[in-house]
Amino acid sequence: MCAVPLILYGIQHYFSIAGSLILIPLVIVPAMGGTPEDTASVVSSMLMVSGLSTLLHTSFGSRLPLIQGASFVHLAPALAIIFSPEFYNLKEDRFKKTMRELQGAVIIGGAFQTFLGYSGGMSLLLRVINPVVVAPTVAxxxxxxxxxxxxxxxxxxxxxxPQILALVLFALYLRKLTVFGHRIFQVYAVPLGLALTWAYAFLLTESKVYNYSGCSFSQRHNATAVLTPECQDRMATMLSCRTDVSNALSTSAWFRFPYPFQWGVPTFHWQTAVVMMVASVIASVDSVGAYHASSLLVASRAPTHGVVSRSIGLEGLTSVLAGFWGTGSAATTLTENVHTIAVTKMGSRRAVEFGACVLIVASVIGKISGFIATIPQVIVAGLLVFMWTMLAAMGLSTLRYSETGSSRNVLIVGLSLFLSFSIPSYFQQYAYDPSSSLPTSFQPYNVGAQGPFNTSSKNANFALNTIFSLHMVIAFLVAFVLDNTVPGSRQERGLYVWSKGRTARNEPAVVKDYGLAFGLSKYFNWVRWVGL
Structure with missing residues (x-):
């Protein structure tokens, strides 16, 4: 590829999934009691790890044009750890102590995923995992x-x-509108929606729409200020709607190099490590779906068990790196990237690698991370609504590789999804505390110490209550058991698509392949013993 298209396509890939790269730190750092400066630091670390992980994955992993980033699979377990009584009730250094605990849990979970991949265990797991299991789990x-x-x-x-409406307008109503031959609105729905909404919110702030008589916004930093009840209500509105709440941009250094163990030495506890190990299995299932979908687009054939095992092993290693750097989440393949490949018809591994280099450079420019950290929480939530919708839709779209009209598959998927909400709801209602100071949106993650499991070990209670309150875990267990016990043909279950080395039926290549090949054994002879 010539240089100009390489640069353009590389930037295009990363802009199209910008939300997945930056939004998790904007959720978990404030939840940990971190300052805007802490948020900017975690964002820069996230960009650094994402760039490094992508380069490693395209060179030594699946060698597919897939971007590595923060995992939404690990978000719920991270929130469960953050809001556990042990850390939520800390009076001093809550952010650093909680981050070090997350680091230790992510490192152990990543090490377990590495073992799962390189030991050949993933190859065994692939024999009993198919689209009927992946779809409800990812959704x-x-x-x-x-x-x-x-x-x-x-x-x-x-x-x-207005932000959600703008995202829907760009992604659906204007998706076929082309500009110079490119579907700008469909590919860049997220960054366009972010830019327009942020500009709109900035105009409202500068127009003094959220300035109220007798209620100064500067009082939020004054601990001795006495706010009237009316001012307290209006202060909540100002904190949610104004764009000048965060001072991360003004306080960020121009250059800051993210380095390992910047928050201190990670702490390790078995109960949080077990939770992250379970999450790493679910993340592996999510990544398997992304590998197959992108491989079928790029090469019109499913990846071999050896390629998948090697890729999962490398994801584990990059998750260990994420634990070293302290991003608060593990590294995984971004499922949304598959949508970008399908829309743009571009599967250049070199373009993705160029974009990864840009991320690494951006990570050391502190003002970029500081600027990202100033995104208002309402806008973050609006973007996440769209991103989580895409994730659920991508998961359910995996069913197209199976017989979607089969009553067997319909019942398995439907029961898996229903129980994945009903069972965690039981755990959450069991632990409900009306006097809790937690925001309502975070109440579902405060079940570790108060759930129905009540053994003599507090650590075991935390691990069991947290694991069984996670929607994705229940969906995976129900779908896994039913799909492997209820009789069904290979074609009905979608196994013929995901079989080793077979070409998918009716799945022609729609993406140009630039240097992507699956015959990699001559470069990685040690892979032969990984695939079973």
Whole structure:
């Protein structure tokens, strides 16, 4: 490829999935009690790890044009750890102590995923995992955050609702509109929606729409200020709607190099490690779906078990790197990238690698991370509504590789999804505390110490209550058991598509392949013993 298209396509890939790259730190850092400066630091670390992980994955992993980033699969377990009594009730250094705990859990979870991949265990797992299992598992990851979505958007409806409408307009109504031969609105729905909504919110702020007589916005930093009840209500509106709430941009250094263990030495506890190990299995299932979907687009054939095993192993190693750097989440393949490949018809691995280099450079420019950290929470929630919708839709779209009209598959998927909400709801209602100071949107993640499991070990209670309150875990277990016990043909279950080395039926290549090949054994002879 010549240089100009390479640069353009590389930037295009990353802009199209910008939300997946930056939004998780904007959720978890404030939840941990971190400052805007902490948010900017975690964002820069996230950009650094994402760039490094993508380069490693395209060179030594699947060698597909897939971008690595923060995992939404690990968001719910991270929130469960953040809001556990042990860390939520800390009075001093809550952010750093909680981050170090997340680092330790992510490192152990990544090490387990590495073992799962390189030991050949993933090859065994692939024999009993197919689209009927992947679809509800991945879909439940996106649908699980319904409590956070509109409840946060509703704090400032005059900004949140127009943003969602703009995203729907770009992604659906204007999706076939082309500009110079490119579907700009379909590919860049997220960054366009972010830019327009942010500009609109900025105009409202500068127009003094959220300035109230007798209620100064500067009082939010004054601990001795006495606010009237009317001013307290209006202060909540100002904090949700104004764009000048965060001072991260003004306080960020121009250059800041993210480095490992910047928050201190990670701490390790077995109960949080077990939760992240379970999450790493679900993340592997999510990534398997992304590998197959992108491989069928790029090469019109499913990846071999050896390629998938090697890729999962490398994802584990990059998750360990994420734990070292302290991003608060593991690294995984971004499912949304598959949608970008399908829309743009471009599967250049070199373009993705160029974009990864740009991310690494951007990570050391502190003002970029500081600027990202100033995105208002309402706008973050609006973007997440769209991103989680895409994740759920991408998960359910995996069913196209199976017989979607089969009553067997319909019942398995439907029961998996229903129980994935009903069972965690039981755990959440069991642990409900009306006197809790937690925001309503975060209440579902405060079940670790108060759920129905009540053994003599507090650590075991936390692990069991947290694991069984996770929607994705229930969806995976139900779908896995039913799909492997209820009789069904290979074609009905979609196994003929995901079989080793076979070409998918009716799945012609729609993407130009630039240097992507699956005959990699001559470069990685050690892979032969991985695939079973």
């Amino acid at each position: 439940s990851v996106g649908l699980a955050f319904f409590a956070y979505g509109f409840s946060v958007v509703g704090r400032c409806v005059e900004i949140g609702i």
